Structures are given as C-alpha cells and as structure tokens.
Amino acid sequence: MEIHEALYTTRMMRRLRPDPIPLETQTRMIDAAVRAPNGGNTQRWHFVTVDDPVLIREFAHLFREARDLEYAKFESGSGPMATPAPGSNIAAHADTMRRMKGSGDYLADHFEKIPLLIFVFAIDDLGGANIYPAIWSLLLAARAEGVGGVMTMVLRNFEDRVNQLLGVPAGEGWKMSAMLAMGYPRGKWGVAANRRPVHEVSSRNRWDAPFGLEVPEPLWPPHRDATARLATVG
Structure with a gap:
C-alpha cells in the first residue's frame, strides 16, 4: 500500500467483524510497531495480545463499566472531550460526539465478538512520547493488512484488574498506555472529510x-x- 493512502485512510474502526486475525498478520503488525522511533532506543514497551474468547468476555464487562464511568463524566461536562476545541463549531462537535457514541455503543454491545485485543504497556513514558508512535505504526501496518481497530484508554479506570487478568508485573513499573480493539472492519475505508x-x-x-x-x-x-x-x- 502506498504510504499516503495508509496515512489518509487509516481511521478508528469500531464496527468489527468476528473473523479471527491470523497469527502471522498479528506478527507483521507488531513487528512494524517495534520499528517505531523511541527515545534512546530504550524500547520500554510490551504488547499483550488477547484472542482467548473467555478472557475477552472478562474485558467486555470491564469495558462497558469503564465506558459508563467516562460518559458520566462527559455528561457532567468534566470529560476530556466534553468541551470543543477553541475556534471549532459547537454544533459540529456535538454531532461528532453523537456519532462517536453510536459507533462506541456498537463496540461495547459486540465486545465479546472482537477477535483481537492488544494491550500496550510502557515504563516511564513521558506522557506517551515513546509509545504512541509505536501504536500509530501498528495501526498503519494493520491498515495495510485490511485490519481496522480503535485505541481506547477507558480500561485504565480498572488498571489493577487489567494487571491481574493479564499477569502484568506492575511492580517493575509497567503501566497500560492503551488497549486496541482490532478486527476486519464492517465499514469502508476513506479519507476523513470532517x-x-x-x-x-x-x-x-x-x-x-x-x-x-x-x-x-x-x-x-x-x-x-x-x-x-x-x-x-x-
């Protein structure tokens, strides 16, 4: 895939098919991620892939509960996306939030059918300076494979439970940066028009x-x- 096509058409996909993602495809995605630039080449990242349906069901319950917490914040005006950016159109922002909630509702309602979760962990990441380039590289590589996904942080509301379920050695300093829900999208790729x-x-x-x-x-x-x-x- 030509680089500009990947850059312009990679977007968050929340409506995903349940078809499994082959291990070889997962490997190519993560191999691209670990080639991303990172400070001092310290590579203080770790990726936990989850394709066990039993474990995904556990995370489905957590995800819905965490999402309820986030939307309670949003409705009270305290959430991170409650206020539009300076200079942006208030009505357009409200419409974007409605559409995002709609696709997010679909993700939450069908979470048990997501074929792959990727939890990304980092140590002393300086606000994400090292890990987010790797996450973006992973999403671009996924796009080249026809795989879509969405990055979410809501499960950080239950960080201890996530660590317990995944056996994360949190005492060594590992903290969850994000979770990626991945799958072959039901929708179409396209350039973001908004x-x-x-x-x-x-x-x-x-x-x-x-x-x-x-x-x-x-x-x-x-x-x-x-x-x-x-x-x-x-």
Missing part, C-alpha cells in the same frame, strides 16, 4: 500568524492539477 483544514489549525513563526497556504480540500488522492488545491495567501 477535518478542519491545515490553514485553520496551523501558524507560521507566531501563534495565529497566517500559515502561508490555504488547503481547501485534502491533498490525497492527488489530482493531475494538484497545484490548484493550494492557494497562496498574502
């Missing part, structure tokens, strides 16, 4: 100074007249 354009979220040399180019539409897939997509400003 993104604010480059010139609205970027500045040059000083906050709120013009970036210098306007990007009225995504730059991929390329058109023959690609330069028509960029309008010089100022």
Whole structure:
C-alpha cells in the first residue's frame, strides 16, 4: 500500500467483524510497531495480545463499566472531550460526539465478538512520547493488512484488574498506555472529510500568524492539477 493512502485512510474502526486475525498478520503488525522511533532506543514497551474468547468476555464487562464511568463524566461536562476545541463549531462537535457514541455503543454491545485485543504497556513514558508512535505504526501496518481497530484508554479506570487478568508485573513499573480493539472492519475505508483544514489549525513563526497556504480540500488522492488545491495567501 502506498504510504499516503495508509496515512489518509487509516481511521478508528469500531464496527468489527468476528473473523479471527491470523497469527502471522498479528506478527507483521507488531513487528512494524517495534520499528517505531523511541527515545534512546530504550524500547520500554510490551504488547499483550488477547484472542482467548473467555478472557475477552472478562474485558467486555470491564469495558462497558469503564465506558459508563467516562460518559458520566462527559455528561457532567468534566470529560476530556466534553468541551470543543477553541475556534471549532459547537454544533459540529456535538454531532461528532453523537456519532462517536453510536459507533462506541456498537463496540461495547459486540465486545465479546472482537477477535483481537492488544494491550500496550510502557515504563516511564513521558506522557506517551515513546509509545504512541509505536501504536500509530501498528495501526498503519494493520491498515495495510485490511485490519481496522480503535485505541481506547477507558480500561485504565480498572488498571489493577487489567494487571491481574493479564499477569502484568506492575511492580517493575509497567503501566497500560492503551488497549486496541482490532478486527476486519464492517465499514469502508476513506479519507476523513470532517477535518478542519491545515490553514485553520496551523501558524507560521507566531501563534495565529497566517500559515502561508490555504488547503481547501485534502491533498490525497492527488489530482493531475494538484497545484490548484493550494492557494497562496498574502
């Protein structure tokens, strides 16, 4: 797969088929993840794959309970995504949250049928600087395999129980960074159409100074007249 296609079409997939993901495919995904850049090449990461249906059912109960906690925060206005970003459209944010909840409800309701969970752990990760490049590489590699997924942190509400179920040596400093629910998607891949354009979220040399180019539409897939997509400003 061409790199730009992977970058532009990889998105969070919550509606997943129950078809198992072959071990060889899982291996290629994680092998790409461990090639990601990380500070000092310390490689302080560990990936726990879960495809045991009994264990997935255990996590299904935890996931639904943790998600209820997060949405209670959201409804009270204290959740991390309750408030739209400065300058964004409030109505559009509310619509995005409704759609996300709908697909999240599907994931929660069908969690027992997810074929693969990947728990990602790290030590002293400085806010995710080392582990999130690896997670993104894993998701891009999954995209190349036709596998979709979604990254979630809600199970950190029950970190001790997760550690117990997986036998994590938490005393050594390992902490869960995220869980990935992976599977072959029911939906279609496509370029995200609801993104604010480059010139609205970027500045040059000083906050709120013009970036210098306007990007009225995504730059991929390329058109023959690609330069028509960029309008010089100022």
